[in-house]
Amino acid sequence: MKSALGLVEACNLIQNKQLTAEEFLEQCVERANQIEPVLKAFTIRATLSTLQQRSGVGPLMGIPVAVKDLIATKDFVTTNGSPIYKDFTPAEDASIVQKVKKLGGVVFGKTVTTEFAWRHAGPTTNPWNSAHTPGGSSSGSAAAVAGGIVPLALGSQTAGSIIRPATFCGIVGFKASFGAVPRVGVHPVSDSLDHIGFLTRSVKDAVYAFNLLRNTATDEDDSIVLPELILSPISEVLGNQKPRIAILQTPFDDLLSDEQKDIMQTATRLLKASGASIEELTLPQTYWDGIEALAVLMACEAAVVHEKHLKQFPELLGADMKELIQKGMAYSASDYIKAKNLQMKLRRGIGEYFQRFDSILTAAATGEAPKGLDFTGNPIFCSLWSFIGTPAIALPVNKSRNGLPLGIQLIGNYKEDEKLVNMAAFAEECFKALGN
């Protein structure tokens, strides 16, 4: 899998005419034909000739992008992972898909998502071991990139749906600060929490994708506009200060597997060896209350989104979805507003910690990808950062005894995405010492 071209690498080769768009697309389709029978990352794919016809001109010329099937595409059925939408083709592409196309990129196909990006899993397998889940809800997006089919996939995260599958599949997952990436045309889980993000095989690739596809001043009103992120040597970014990394202690650390604990110590050791200063960090209980508040926001907002589905197609909704909707319907407006208020409070408050630390390091999952395809894993190590809206990036570190990926995530301050991606590039370089 490691031999597949990365996004920046492929873009450079194509732009410099050392590789044609047609050739690259052909390689990607060949790879897909080879592994898709087991991987099952895609719900639908374009044929090679269609891809070659659709590839445009621009910085993403010849780049096939896998698009989570929660994101509207007018050229493909968009199922949202639900039988309710099994024949639904949107009239318009989601804004981010429009951006991909405008830049010359081409939608390779739609990737499997859990039902409405909630729990009920699809058929995708983990590219490292098909008996294990790839994680979810961006299951197919993570698997397609990790399997070497495409160099870039679009995913979405409401609690842990980019970071966790990226970690389970051993790739990079990046969700920028809340609101920085366009969401118009993406089926909502929860407006207050939904992030669109990128699955790639390196930090550099994630940054490249972000810069091309982020919100700009002409995008939707409720977005934030971040400047282009620039990767530089960490000493320049930090003005020759040591990188200061906080190792977060959480109330759920007893959920971590021994291997996950080991990998975090390994990561810490490698970062230290490269000059980082490391300190443990605990957060006040009010932060951890954010996990429950996230559940309130998600249930309440999902209840409104899915009211019509529950009314019209009760038999086509999974039990997990119904439970979420019914839970959401039972909350009062006060419950909801208090959860929103906490979100805003923590978004402002977290900045305090980023005065003492350049980045927070925490587990992205409890350990390797669980066996079986039904349970996509526990998102609890991602939830707080989805709630607060701080940028997060998943980095692979090593493999488990079972040969499955293990990793960590780094968190940055809200709207300070540039520092985060630079810290991540530094960490990625450190982890290379393990020879993966």
Place this chain on the structure above:
Amino acid sequence: MKSALGLVEACNLIQNKQLTAEEFLEQCVERANQIEPVLKAFTIRATLSTLQQRSGVGPLMGIPVAVKDLIATKDFVTTNGSPIYKDFTPAEDASIVQKVKKLGGVVFGKTVTTEFAWRHAGPTTNPWNSAHTPGGSSSGSAAAVAGGIVPLALGSQTAGSIIRPATFCGIVGFKASFGAVPRVGVHPVSDSLDHIGFLTRSVKDAVYAFNLLRNTATDEDDSIVLPELILSPISEVLGNQKPRIAILQTPFDDLLSDEQKDIMQTATRLLKASGASIEELTLPQTYWDGIEALAVLMACEAAVVHEKHLKQFPELLGADMKELIQKGMAYSASDYIKAKNLQMKLRRGIGEYFQRFDSILTAAATGEAPKGLDFTGNPIFCSLWSFIGTPAIALPVNKSRNGLPLGIQLIGNYKEDEKLVNMAAFAEECFKALGN
């Protein structure tokens, strides 16, 4: 009242040393001493010597600003119009008060607000006839400016609390697009609806105040940052197109007094005579659903804000407040989210109408200020614009047979405040033909 100096006029005289800060402050205090016994615009005022000491250096040097008593001031008790806070002095000034001070301005005193900016009225009287309400909730702010005490007052509007008292008092009231003016340190009524705005005696003065006191990039996160508004001849603003004004038909037009209907026809005639094109506009029912949705947002958010007051000081809350809180507590999260969703939908949707019109003209109130001080008037002609968050400006047009002011408001597109204030300056000039 007309002889009092306007904001820009006073600033210019002081900056050009034709008037000293001390002299101007003395004039203002004298005026206050003269009319306050009947007007009762202020809950508390600084003495002349204190004002003279506190006046700073900057564009607002020597300018006394009246501050609604819902806005935190560390130099004055801030009652929020409630006996619960009768002895409460905040530790910090609200951001907008900090801005006033930084620019050399001085807080003249705190102005009467209804209880927590909701219904229960204070003692302020209308400067044109003390048997009539000045409107609310920014009662004292409107009265202080209309009475010629200060050239600028800060108010807040959740439904109609700037525009309506401005109209009842015959002055200009300006609430910019939602989020454009700092709110930190203002006691909330409803986060989704609260606007801070300006009461002045001319459009030019309102624009001047906005430019100095608006949010900038370093202000709170959930704000929007509008550029400086520039007043220019309307022909330049519109590129030599005729000003296109929509006269809005509302479902509540039968609430308008005959005099109010006449004044709107007079306004229309004057605008037409100055070259404006006038058309009638009706809005789809979904817009008018916004009025009920505003009531939902306000009740739900107020319920959370006032939960502690209801628990700790039930005997100190007015019956109207209690009713609002209890109403808010009864709504479900779904009710609230649907109201929020409608708000966002209309904020995006209203732009369609501003492609056909440069401004919407509508009543600001049902007619002249009602007799008596208990009822501050019906906000229904303002509510929709508070809900959507579009900028609105109240303009006086003429007097009623009772000698009370009558006016209209102009509405602009969300974030297109510059066009609105230019349209308002054009209209203000047209209305001068009446010789007021």
